[in-house]
Amino acid sequence: MTKEWIISSDSHVLEPDDLFKPIARKYGDQLPGYRNKHLGKSGQFYFTGLEYIQVDEIVEGDETPAKKKLQETLIRASMDPYARIECIDQDGVWAEVLNSTWMLYTMRAANDRMVEDCCRLYNDWVGEMASANPTRFKATAMIHMADVDWACRELDRVAKKGHVAVLVNCDSRPEWAPYRDKKYDKFWARCQAHKIPPTLHIITGNIRDPFTLFGKEREELPKLTIQILSESFPVLANEFIFGGIMDRFPKLHVVLSEYEVSWIPYVLFRMYQIEGPFADALKFKRPKRKVDDYMERVWHGFVDDAFVKAAVDAVGSKNLMWGSDFPHARCTYPNSQKVVQKTLAKLGKKAMDDLAYYNCARLYGIDLPKSRKVPAKGLKLAAE
């Protein structure tokens, strides 16, 4: 069968060991980085500035020799753009939106100034990484929202560097003002002006990610997993839609990344109820438009959701985008083409093309190859 290029709306890099070296002296032991031990256990861990993660758990692959090799390939490709290009060629992926890995976790660290410093270094590094092939790599900046003025400055800076998206804390922290507060408006205004959609991605909010649990804490893993994978829905409803952000910024688009999509019918139903009978009963302020109107500016990333059809039936096929989650555990590499077929073929060719290729290109302005047919061999041909 002829392979056609697909585009990943949600892939990840792995930040290298020396990334935060320039600020090592300033933050000492607080600084995120690789560690060899945690809770008395030896191994490769990453300290995020708050929590620990075992590296071989978060990257796809495990202890069998073949899987170990896969894991090594993934780690190499996550730090080296040229190794990465080889991988995406092999996988039939034309382009990727590059999100962070460890910085997602560092967004939860307590020291706001350190998080901002890390964001800056990361944003420079991922910009550099993406510049290895600007057609096929699109960088997402990380922006911590503790200080809105700093966030605005950093957004202006990364916009000049060509980053196409900005990933903010998926929810405001309990001690911060909620995102609907007018103090954040200058940030949303800039996102709108730069046409850079803010992204709410799992891990960056107030719920602890399962990969940071160890020992007895793992008794709560299923619960936290489901909770973290639902964290952005109330934020979308409360802040962006009912909180008026999308009314005040009518061209702002928002991306919900890695939450998959089969939750959409339920949350839509609840939002219909909130704008209807609940607002009647409790007399609170409704947004200016109907919920469905705002959903046209909300984009959704999914990997292999078994119930994508329910989401397409609910919101149509124009705002849903497949992603590989490369190189994380359960990522689709090197079988992305197969996974896309399995997940999307039932929707029909037109919808499958939108979800796996065109939607992401449209949102992020990705230049497409002249032909969608994947050449049989190698980088040179693939990049035409």
Added chain:
Amino acid sequence: MQWINSSDSHILEPEGLFEKALGKRFKDTPRYVDGYKGVKAKFYFTGYEYIRIDEIVEGGSDPAKQALQDELIRASKDPYVRLKCLDRDGVWAEILNSTWMLYTMRAPDDRMVEACCQVYNDWIAEHASADPRRLYGTAMIHMADVGWAAKELKRVAKKGLRSVLINCDTRPDWPLYQEKQYDRFWAAAQEADMPVTLHIITGNVKDLFTFHGDERKKIPGETIKLLQEAGPVVANEFIFGGIMDRFPKLKIVCSEFEVSWLPYWMFRVHQLQHALGPAMHIKLPKKPVETYYSRIFHGLVDDSEFKLVWKKLPLKNIAWGSDFPHARCTYPNSQKVVKQVFKGLPQKVVDDLTYYNVAEYYNMTLPKSREIKKNGLKLAAE
């Protein structure tokens, strides 16, 4: 017209219920009050939070809506008025859940909550006894002290109550439900064949009707959080936590959470068993997760997206409910609502969702004929 059954209806606890029974034993005894934060209206103090009554009961300020609200309040306290409403609405039988006690489950004084549960359970048993074929009371059981909870369950089983409603999640300072110390409670529920209900409001997320003034800006977000509270508990405690393995006949009910969240939840639970769980080396349930679905029952009122997902759902385990008499309840249009929500589905499936499933799950007594006769209660009840 054919009878339908409601898997989730509510009563309103009458004035003075707890004050009369408990006297001055507790400082924060739940009660009706005449105003809150300068607003002159009838409120209920739950022992912890305040709710405005004319907001939570369906109806409104124009005369017709006001008459509906008055009727609903009367029927929610008086079983004979209620039976007339059921006849009018074409509802044969109802699972009767509390209203204010749902909120009182969140009060901090555990002994007070237990005392209120006892008082409530006696009252609801008496209330339902007005017509045991049509009114099925659900007991309220606070889970702070498992010894007390197991004893109360055995007591209410003897009184004829058919199910128990517990805190929808453990509080942050309690052990998780999967801990072995709760096992005697699950054993007692299994033994008595009483489904254990997780209902909205009774957990750790604040209900929308308890927000007042400026706090109401939080309602959309908090409402979505509240209405997705049970899914993680069912997954973590009952399936992955091993409760359903240790008690293979135990039945669970997720009440008033509706059902269009289920495909997403099923996808995540499957992923936990097959990908994330093994990667993180956690203890997995003994059987494929899908095996447990037949013992988890779901209530639905008017889920508008049901039509998009129904083919993926365990349809023998879903039952319609009216939410009588709460805001957005389907009375007196339940027959119409049911037709609209289940439009286009095979009749056999609609019959199950609206009548047979709940009857089987709760061992209800059904009338000889499902056809509704025209002449009111006497004929309706045969």
